[in-house]
Amino acid sequence: MASDADRRLVPLAALQHFAFCPRQCALIHNEQVWADNYLTAQGNLLHERVDSGELETRKGVRFERGVQVAAPKLGITGKLDLVERDLSSGKLCPVEYKRGKPKPGDWDEIQLCAQALCLEEMTGQNIPEGALWYHQTRHRQVIALGTELRQRTLQVIADVAAMLASGQTPKAVYGKHCHACSLYDLCNPKLLQQDNSRKYVKKLFATDDTDEKTAE
Structure with missing residues (x-):
């Protein structure tokens, strides 16, 4: 210590x-x-x-x-x-x-x-x-x-x-206070808060799996 x-x-x-x-x-x-x-x-x-x-x-x-x-x-x-x-x-x-x-x-x-x-x-x-x-x-x-x-x-x-x-x-947590922060443009809290890319990819592959099972 x-x-x-x-x-x-x-x-x-x-x-x-x-x-x-x-x-x-x-x-x-x-x-x-x-x-x-x-x-x-x-x-x-x-x-x-x-x-x-x-x-x-x-x-x-x-x-x-x-x-x-x-x-x-x-x-x-x-x-x-x-x-x-x-x-x-x-x-x-x-x-x-x-x-x-x-x-x-x-x-x-x-x-x-x-x-x-x-x-x-x-x-x-x-x-x-x-x-x-x-x-x-x-x-x-x-x-x-x-x-x-x-x-x-x-x-x-x-x-x-x-x-x-x-x-x-x-991680960024977007709120009204963000607009008073001088780091707003560097932090991009609103953009990061709305980043749904992981959900999109998960949904995309889940759909593919469903289609394959249907085709069988």
Whole structure:
């Protein structure tokens, strides 16, 4: 069994990718496939602005941007957009910046929770909540990092680690979410979903067998 030192740490971004679509996660992190669209370009620009910000302190809160974190015990690593530190209590709060608006799924919350888990492993501090800031709505959403979300996040970490270790890419499952994915043209989910060639061949030979029996 590989030691923690030899273990491949899962990027925090991979957790969000997996929660959104396991196939997307495998294409990006196993097959190294990537393509930008206008959504990802806007997201990259937003994160560049966030990461380039200088360290500052306002109203007793220290704002640290582009914070590198790693949690070898959990097997995850990445860079946090922003960590707020209350100077009076020392309490930490991770803040993740997103280009759009709140999602129907929990993939943003999972990424944020994993960030908190990294900080907890590194500092020994309990972090009960974090925040998501959405550029489209200009709204900051406080997220309680409760037991259910933590369990879901730990499961996703385990699932991503297993998938990356296997080197396998899941089959496409077409859905409405596919049209928001920058890998749509490379993935071809609708085409693969409707691939009936195996059924066609099976039916073709089944028909031939029937004809032969009839001829006899």
